Amino acid sequence: MGVVEAKEIAAIVDRHGREASKLLPILQETQRRYGYLPEEAMQQIADALSLPVAKVFGVATFYSLFAVAPKGQxxxxxxxxxxxxxxxxxxxxxxxxxxxxxxxxxxxxxxxxxxxxxxxxxxxxxxxxxxxxxxxxxxxxxxxxxxxxxxxxxxxxxx
Ligand code: FES
Known part of the structure; x- marks a missing residue:
């Protein structure tokens, strides 16, 4: 969809720190920004934290407070x-x-x-x-x- 801007994700990551232990607050803020966790954003977060994308996706789908698809109106x-x-x-x-x-x-x-x-x-x-x-x-x-x-x-x- 191209709604995710790399510099926006970078700013979110930098606010929390480029550490794997900050993954949850980073995902929370990203979700607040977009209303859900776009795949593109999860990829960029994984790169920034040097984590496998599968790990980020796993965390996002494990916690019910995260949505990995856009929600309805x-x-x-x-x-x-x-x-x-x-x-x-x-x-x-x-x-x-x-x-x-x-x-x-x-x-x-x-x-x-x-x-x-x-x-x-x-x-x-x-x-x-x-x-x-x-x-x-x-x-x-x-x-x-x-x-x-x-x-x-x-x-x-x-x-
Ligand atoms: S069980 Fe309480 S509202 Fe449904």
Missing amino acids: HIIRVCENAPCHLRGAEEVFAALREELGIQPGETTADGLFTLEQTSCLGVCGVAPVMMVDEVVYGNLTPTRVREIIANYRRAAVGE
Whole structure:
């Protein structure tokens, strides 16, 4: 994509120090800058720290706080803990996967949605629950989630 500028990565690396032990804070800052960790950036970080690219990529994919692909415009997080599970989260999740045509961790081809699973969102009283960005939706059913997705799609095309 060519969005990564070598001098920007060099500046991030220099702020933390060119040492392998600084890899995590360097990756964190790089992710803050780009919203995820572009492959190009990971290559440049590996070179700067004299580490194998595979090592940098391994660390980036090991920690769930890092994303190695761009995220969608909306992040959908579905609660998978027991109270939600017992009240139908699995059916809701299946409806979402079907409606969006993606699996957890993936982003729709139009770049509109990224689907993720999460642990308890602290609103078990209205289980099953999902969050779209900062908005919590409770008492979900497969029909309801399809409506919610349709609303976001309509909003995206400005209807
Ligand atoms: S278990 Fe789902 S919100 Fe608490």
